Structure formats: C-alpha cells, structure tokens
Amino acid sequence: MHIPDNYLSPATCAVMAVAVIPAWVVSVRKVSKDLPKEKVPLLGIGAAFSFLIMMLNVPVPGGTTAHAVGGTLLAVLLGPYAACLSISTALLIQALVFGDGGILSFGANCFNMAFVIPFLGYFIYKFVKDRVTTKRGEYIGLAIASYIGINFAALCDAIEFGLQPLIAKDAAGLPLYCPYPLSVSIPAMLIPHLTLAGIAEAAFTVAIVAFVTKTSPGTVYVGSPVKTKPLYALIVALVVASPLGLLAAGSAWGEWGPDEIKDVVNGGKPLGFVPAGMESGFHFSAPMQDYGLKGVPDIVGYIISAILGAAIFIIVYKLLGLLKKDKGGSAIKAKA
Amino acid sequence: MEGIPAWLGFRENYEPRADRGHYLEKNVLSILRTLAALRERPGCGKDIELLRPEVAFISTFLLILLVSLSRGWFFLETAAAFEFGCLCLLRGELIARIVKKVLVAGIFTVAIFAPAILIGRGGGVLILCSKVLLAVLAMAIFSAATPWPSIAAAMSVLHIPSIFIMTLDMTIKYISLLGGLVLDMLYALKLRSVGRDERKMSSLGGLAGTLFLKSKDAAETQYQAMECRCFSGSYITKPRSRYGWREAILVGADLVMLVSFVAFGITR
Numbered sequence: 001m002h003i004p005d006n007y008l009s010p011a012t013c014a015v016m017a018v019a020v021i022p023a024w025v026v027s028v029r030k031v032s033k034d035l036p037k038e039k040v041p042l043l044g045i046g047a048a049f050s051f052l053i054m055m056l057n058v059p060v061p062g063g064t065t066a067h068a069v070g071g072t073l074l075a076v077l078l079g080p081y082a083a084c085l086s087i088s089t090a091l092l093i094q095a096l097v098f099g100d101g102g103i104l105s106f107g108a109n110c111f112n113m114a115f116v117i118p119f120l121g122y123f124i125y126k127f128v129k130d131r132v133t134t135k136r137g138e139y140i141g142l143a144i145a146s147y148i149g150i151n152f153a154a155l156c157d158a159i160e161f162g163l164q165p166l167i168a169k170d171a172a173g174l175p176l177y178c179p180y181p182l183s184v185s186i187p188a189m190l191i192p193h194l195t196l197a198g199i200a201e202a203a204f205t206v207a208i209v210a211f212v213t214k215t216s217p218g219t220v221y222v223g224s225p226v227k228t229k230p231l232y233a234l235i236v237a238l239v240v241a242s243p244l245g246l247l248a249a250g251s252a253w254g255e256w257g258p259d260e261i262k263d264v265v266n267g268g269k270p271l272g273f274v275p276a277g278m279e280s281g282f283h284f285s286a287p288m289q290d291y292g293l294k295g296v297p298d299i300v301g302y303i304i305s306a307i308l309g310a311a312i313f314i315i316v317y318k319l320l321g322l323l324k325k326d327k328g329g330s331a332i333k334a335k336a
Numbered sequence: 337m338e339g340i341p342a343w344l345g346f347r348e349n350y351e352p353r354a355d356r357g358h359y360l361e362k363n364v365l366s367i368l369r370t371l372a373a374l375r376e377r378p379g380c381g382k383d384i385e386l387l388r389p390e391v392a393f394i395s396t397f398l399l400i401l402l403v404s405l406s407r408g409w410f411f412l413e414t415a416a417a418f419e420f421g422c423l424c425l426l427r428g429e430l431i432a433r434i435v436k437k438v439l440v441a442g443i444f445t446v447a448i449f450a451p452a453i454l455i456g457r458g459g460g461v462l463i464l465c466s467k468v469l470l471a472v473l474a475m476a477i478f479s480a481a482t483p484w485p486s487i488a489a490a491m492s493v494l495h496i497p498s499i500f501i502m503t504l505d506m507t508i509k510y511i512s513l514l515g516g517l518v519l520d521m522l523y524a525l526k527l528r529s530v531g532r533d534e535r536k537m538s539s540l541g542g543l544a545g546t547l548f549l550k551s552k553d554a555a556e557t558q559y560q561a562m563e564c565r566c567f568s569g570s571y572i573t574k575p576r577s578r579y580g581w582r583e584a585i586l587v588g589a590d591l592v593m594l595v596s597f598v599a600f601g602i603t604r
Contacts, residue, residue, distance in 0.1 A: 041428070232425075293410050296600050304417045311420035318428040319435065 001069065001157055001189075002054075002094065003109055004255055005102030006281035007178045008160055009168040016160070017107025023084055023115045030081040037324045039078075042219060044317025045231050046074045046086035048310035049208070051094065052238035055291065055306060057245040057252070058200050060192035065252045067245070068201040069153070071117025072146035073208055076125055077219055083118035089316070093309060099286030108160055112153045121149030139206050146205040147198045151190065154197070158182070158189035161254055168277065176277035178254070179261075188253045208234065235310055242306040243299045352531030364522050371515045389482050389490035391583045395590050396478040400471045402597045410600045412466050418589060419473050426481060434476040441472040484508055498570045506558075514551055521546060 008016070031043075050070045057065040074083035088110045094100040101109045128141025162182030165175040180188070212219050215230035256264055261278065263270050291305035292298055403415050423431060445468045449461045482490075484505075491501050521543050 044424075288413065293413055295408075296410050300596070300600075304414055307417040307421050308413070311417070311424040314424035315420065315431055315435075318424070318431050322428045322432055 001067070001109075001113060001154060001252070002091075002101030002255060003105040003112075003157065003160065004257075005104050005284065006275075006278040007102070007164070007254060008105050008108055009164060009177050009277070010104065012160060012164070012167070013104045013107060016105075016111050020107050020111040020115055023111075023119075024088065027081040027084040030079075031085060032324065035079075035082060035324075037321055040321030040324055041228075041314065041318045042078060042231075043082050043086050043089075043320075044314040045228070045235065046078050046083065047090045047093075047313035047317065048235050049238070050074060050087050051090040051309045051313060052235065052242060052306055053204055054090070054094070054100075055242045055245045055302070056200075056238075057247075058196050059247070060196050066192040066197035066200075067252070068197060068204050069113050069117055069150055070201070070204060070208075071113060071153070072121025072125065072142070072149045072201070073205040075118035075122035076142065076205070076209055077212060080118045080122040083122070084114050086313075087114035087118065089313060090309075093312060095286075097286055097288055097312075098291050098305060098309070099284070099289040100291070102282075103284050104282055112156045112160075116153045116156055117149040120152055121145045124148055139210065142209060143202040143206050147202045150201040151193050151198050154189045154193035155186070157254070158185040161185040161189070170276055174273065175275050177275055177281075179271060179273075179275050185254070192253065239303065239306040239310060243302045246298050246302055354532070364519065364526070367515050367519050367522070371512060371519070387481070387582050387586060388579060389486040390493040391579070391586055392478055392482060393487070393490045393494065395586050396474050398590055399474045399593065402593060403467055403470045403474070406467075406597060408600075409463070411597055412463070412470060414593065414596050415470050415474075416466075418593060419470060419477065422477055423473070426477070430480045434473065434480050437476045438469055438473050442469050445469070510551065510554070513554065514547060517550055518543070518547060 035043075050073075053068050053070040053073075055067070057067045060066050069087070071083060071087060074086050077083075078086065091101055091106065091109050091114060095103055095106055095109075122145070124145035125142055128144065129138050132138055132141060159182065161178045161180060162185035164178040165181050168176040170176055178185070211234065212231065216227040218227065219231070261271060262274050288301070288305055288308075292301040293304065399415060399418070403412065406412060406415075423434065426434070442465065445465045449465065452461055479487075488501050488505055491504075492498070525539055525543070
C-alpha cells in the first residue's frame with residue numbers, strides 16, 4: 001500500500017499532502033493537550049508496532065504481496081489522533097531510511113494509512129462497541145472495523161493510482177505516471193485486501209488488543225496500571241517474526257521499481273514501456289533500501305532493519321515525552 | 337545641621353557601572369554543571385541499569401573494538417541496531433543526555449574532517465564518522481547506565497591494578513569536593529566586587545593558589561584518615577548478585593555480534 005515516488009503526478013502528491021496537513025495539526029494539538037506525559041513513549045511503541053506489522057508481507061493471488069498496517073489497532077490502544085501521528089512517523093522512517101514508500105508521495109501514503117485507517121476504524125469500532133454488551137461482541141466489532149478500515153484505505157490508494165492515466169499523459173497519449181486506469185487499479189488493490197490483507201489486519205488487531213488488555217490494561221483503560229514490559233515482549237516477538245515477510249516473494253501491486261514495471265503482466269500482456277515520469281522522475285536512494293543490506297542474506301538485513309526501526313521510534317518518542325510539559329498533578333506526584 | 341559634613345546633606349544615587357565580561361557567571365555555571373553531573377546518581381534500578389557492570393564493561397569494550405576493526409557498512413549497521421536497541425530501554429532523561437554527548441562528538445568529528453570533504457577526499461569519511469559516533473554511543477550508554485561505584489567495582493573484578501582504580505576514584509571524589517570549594521570562592525568574589533572591576537582577572541591567581549593549598553591540606557588529611565581506617569590501597573569487592581538472564585542476553589548478543597563480524601564485518 002506504500003505508493004512509491006513517480007507513481008502519482010506531482011500535482012496529486014501536493015493535493016494529498018495538503019489534505020493530510022489538517023489531520024496532523026489537529027492530531028498534534030489533541031495529543032499535546034490530552035495525552036499525559038508518561039503515555040507519550042507509548043506513541044513510540046505504537047509506531048514500532050505499526051512499522052513491524054507492515055514488514056510482514058502476505059502473498060496474494062497474482063504473484064504480488066500485501067501487508068497489514070495496524071491502524072485500527074493503534075487507534076484503539078492510543079486513540080485515533082495519537083495513532084495518526086505514530087503511523088505518520090513510521091511511514092516517514094520507512095521512506096527515508098528503508099526506501100519503502102516515496103518521499104513525494106509521503107502525503108498520499110499518510111492520508112491512506114495514517115488518516116483513513118485509524119479514524120475510520122476507530123469510529124466503526126466505537127459505533128459497534130456502544131451497541132454491544134459482551135466482550136465477544138466488542139472483539140467482533142474490532143475485527144469488522146479494522147477490516148473495513150484497511151479496505152477503504154486500499155480503495156483510496158486505488159483511486160489515486162487509477163486517476164493518473166486520466167490526468168497525466170504525454171504527447172503520444174501514453175500515461176506519464178501510474179499506467180493503470182481505475183478499472184484495473186481498483187480490483188487489483190481491493191482483491192488482495194478483501195481476501196488476505198484485510199483478514200491479516202483483523203487477526204492482528206484482535207489478537208494484540210486482547211493481549212494488551214490482559215497484560216497491560218492501563219494502555220487501554222484510564223486508571224489501570226500501564227505495563228510496558230509485555231509491550232516490549234510483543235515488539236521483540238514481532239522483530240523475530242519479521243523475516244516471515246520474506247516468504248512472500250515479489251513486490252506489492254503498485255510498488256514495482258522502474259526496472260520491473262515494463263514486464264508487469266496485466267490482462268495477459270506485459271505493459272511494454274516505462275512511463276516517462278517514472279524514468280526521469282525524482283529518485284531517492286535510501287541507506288537500507290527495501291530493508292536489506294548489500295552482500296548479506298535478506299533475512300539478516302530484515303532483522304537488523306526491524307530492530308533499528310523499532311528502536312528509533314521508541315527513542316524518538318521517549319525524547320519527545322521529555323519535551324512535553326508536566327501537568328500540575330504529575331509534577332506534584334513526581335516531587336512526592 | 338551644624339556638625340554634619342556637607343556631603344552627608346546630598347542625596348546620592350550611586351549606580352555602579354555595568355560590569356563587562358561575565359567570566360564569574362560563566363565559571364560558576366560551568367562548575368555547577370560539572371558538579372551536578374558528578375553528584376547525580378544514575379542507575380535507579382531499571383532493567384539495563386541492573387546489569388553486572390563487569391559484563392557491561394567487557395561488552396562495551398568488545399563492541400568498540402569490533403566497530404573500529406570493521407571495514408564496511410554491514411557491521412556498522414548491525415552495531416547501530418544493537419546500540420539503538422540498548423538505548424531504547426533506558427529512561428528518557430538518560431537517552432537525552434547520551435544523545436547530547438553523541439551529537440557533540442558528531443559535530444566535532446565532521447568539523448575535523450570538513451577539509452577532507454571540501455577538497456573531495458571524503459570517500460571514507462562517512463564510514464569513519466559513523467565509527468566515531470558508534471564508539472561514543474557505546475561508551476556513553478555504558479557510562480550513563482552504570483554509576484561510578486559500580487564501574488570501580490567492575491574494574492576490580494577485572495583485575496585492573498588497585499592504584500589505577502584508587503587514582504580514578506580519588507580524582508572523581510576530589511573534583512566534586514574541590515569544585516564545591518571553587519564555587520564558594522567564586523560566590524565570595526562576586527559578592528565583594530561592585531560595579532566594573534578592571535582587575536577582576538588578577539584574582540584568578542589567588543583563587544587557584546587557595547585551591548592548591550586547600551587540596552594539599554585535604555590530601556594530607558585524607559592520607560591520615562585512610563591510615564586510621566586501615567586502608568591498604570586494595571579494592572576488595574564483595575560478590576553482589578549472581579549472573580542472571582540479563583547478563584545471559586547481553587553475552588548472547590555479544591556472541592551474535594562476534595559471529596556477524598567474522599562472517600561479514602571484516603570485508604563488508
């Protein structure tokens with residue numbers, strides 16, 4: 001679901017970036033006002049979760065791959081505003097350090113994964129939760145919310161891809177950026193997400209929320225103790241499991257490199273050309289491209305990337321937690 | 337009004353000229369900062385801070401050695417993952433202190449290598465800068481997470497000569513003690529100088545001289561006190577706790593680093 005650079009026209013990238021800015025501004029305001037200082041590091045743990053979950057690719061029909069995002073999961077654990085910031089940070093590090101997702105398309109990726117999934121997922125979850133009385137009903141609501149959340153994001157992704165051939169063409173009428181129209185992009189994006197990625201997202205969300213509610217209830221409920229040890233244990237488990245993402249060979253739909261797209265088969269025939277915008281567009285070379293390191297087995301690179309990524313998020317948010325001003329109550333408590 | 341000198345009849349508003357040079361303030365502040373850093377007792381019983389210091393010491397030494405010997409990016413990235421993993425387990429305050437130290441080292445290194453980069457010979461500079469940063473980070477994590485008494489204990493377990501440990505121990509204690517003394521003298525000087533004092537710098541000699549005399553006195557008193565308490569100059573440490581799972585994880589991580597260095601780090 002990470003849109004690389006040069007798949008969207010610069011104009012689309014600009015529009016998507018402008019669209020996501022209000023979400024960031026409101027989220028920053030809400031988080032700095034409502035989230036207590038001691039809970040800020042949880043944002044880092046959340047970002048690490050999302051980062052690791054996105055590394056676990058699942059193979060889908062057609063030879064491509066898809067992954068869960070953990071957007072609804074973070075929205076339920078931290079609130080949708082904090083989730084928006086956590087996932088945006090995860091996407092930023094992925095783009096800058098690991099070359100997953102583009103720099104120009106960062107706004108579009110944030111809109112789809114950091115805005116649509118947490119907010120939509122959270123509101124569906126709230127809607128169901130307020131109408132059921134049992135724990136089981138709540139978990140079913142959670143599964144539905146996360147399933148709809150990721151699929152709606154995939155639809156947004158598909159629309160952004162599919163609009164490109166309509167709005168950006170060269171003199172010969174060939175598309176400059178993503179070459180596939182809506183009739184191709186929507187089924188190509190939605191089928192993998194409706195089948196496997198959506199189910200993976202729902203399964204991850206329910207399993208992790210159930211685990212966290214049991215081991216560290218304070219993360220979800222106000223007034224209960226926040227225990228970080230089980231959360232760290234979960235992160236270590238995800239780091240160890242991250243090479244499973246390598247089992248799914250091939251790129252995700254819409255994430256091919258310029259060298260791959262020419263040979264991508266659609267409707268029985270290969271594309272046969274590289275769109276001009278992709279060939280001569282913006283290219284950024286990340287230090288650890290595709291979570292790999294030169295000259296070492298992929299599995300080693302994947303684990304090192306997973307540890308580095310997760311640690312960076314936790315460190316950054318622990319430092320941000322220091323910057324956040326203490327509210328009167330907690331300052332007095334600290335003194336006592 | 338008879339009998340009162342005329343000058344007493346005038347109302348005087350004496351406004352001292354603003355002083356130039358803030359050398360007193362600057363000195364006071366820098367001494368306060370050093371003392372605060374020395375007197376602070378880190379290590380309040382959090383996970384990584386509970387590690388047996390000798391294991392942490394050997395691990396840090398090994399890591400710095402491997403980082404310096406490695407010849408390519410692969411091992412440096414592995415070491416970065418290991419160090420970042422350790423760093424994220426510390427408290428926010430300690431992380432902030434470590435990051436500041438590493439940033440200063442980074443700026444310094446880049447400044448030193450700037451001429452090489454400017455004349456176009458910066459090929460290997462990036463790798464060299466990364467090595468410096470990783471070595472400083474490893475050392476900063478060790479020193480921030482290990483309180484001084486534990487470091488001294490670790491040194492004695494590792495059979496480092498007692499005279500060396502004692503010198504270090506005394507130095508740290510006396511920097512703190514004499515620092516307090518200098519601070520008092522600087523305050524005294526500040527209270528006694530009103531307005532612009534052109535000869536303030538000349539008091540520096542007096543300050544240093546007094547400090548020397550005081551430290552000489554303190555050294556003699558210390559020697560006598562140690563003799564009275566039968567201190568023979570050897571540091572004996574009582575075994576505290578047994579090695580536990582924390583140490584096992586660290587040793588395991590060290591082995592992984594060693595294997596990855598032998599497998600990939602020498603060439604890549």
